Amino acid sequence: MIVIATAGDPTADALNGYAHTFVSTLDKPCTIWLDGAGATAAAIDLALGAHPGQPAFLFGHGAPSPSTGFRATCGNLVLDNLGITRLLPNRVVVGSFCDGQQVGAQASQVGFSMFGYRGGLVVPLWPQHAKMMEAAALAGPRHVAQGGSVRSAASVAARAYAHLAYRLNMSRSYDDFMAALVISINDPTYW
């Protein structure tokens, strides 16, 4: 299992925190754990290239259309069209980043499966809400790490987001309502 989490801005840092929780709660240690400054484009390319077929869990920034890919901490894109063809065949990919459809659209043609997000992955940045979203954000990755399919992971994640949004929506606080709103627009899916 390969886990990659970038860092360097509030959103990536929040997702990086989720990745730390994910890694610390895995049943068995991951093969490669690229974290923060270590998650450069070269390091990601090397890790994926050296371990074909291993599930890859990525936390950070995607690339909106018309681009395709995952942005490394150094700022360079990996998993562009060439990278997808070279690095992703016969692999399960879990993409906790925006615009997963840009990568996932090639899944059937290249031969990989992917859990990810259609459109934006929106992370609340106020600390109490960022922490609250962690369980929902990790529901899909944990399901795949435990051997579940990307299809059922999408379903599990959607329910986790819905339950969290429901709970926040019952609060009398406007801030909680807005957090519920933010969280409920996340659209986990699979390819």
Added chain:
Amino acid sequence: MEAWLALMPEDVRTQPFVGLAAGGETLSPEDMISEVRNGTELGDRFLDAAIGLMAAKDLQQRAIRFPQGSDTGRFSRASDSGRVLQPTPRPKKDGLLE
């Protein structure tokens, strides 16, 4: 959403509130409301979610009351527009109605 913005201290309105996992973009509460006002794709998704959540909240808070039917012998349902359902009279053993 406008009410939420109005209640917020001035300095908090412009602080990052959410982040998008694409390029590190962050949105303050004011930015988010602007997205909605301007009808961007993200703004529309926020608005759709807001409508759904507000409807769910409204449903939960709406009074759907069942009067003390067992005490009064009268039952009503909110969906019946005020129509009152009477319990069916049961015959006594001697054939007279209760």
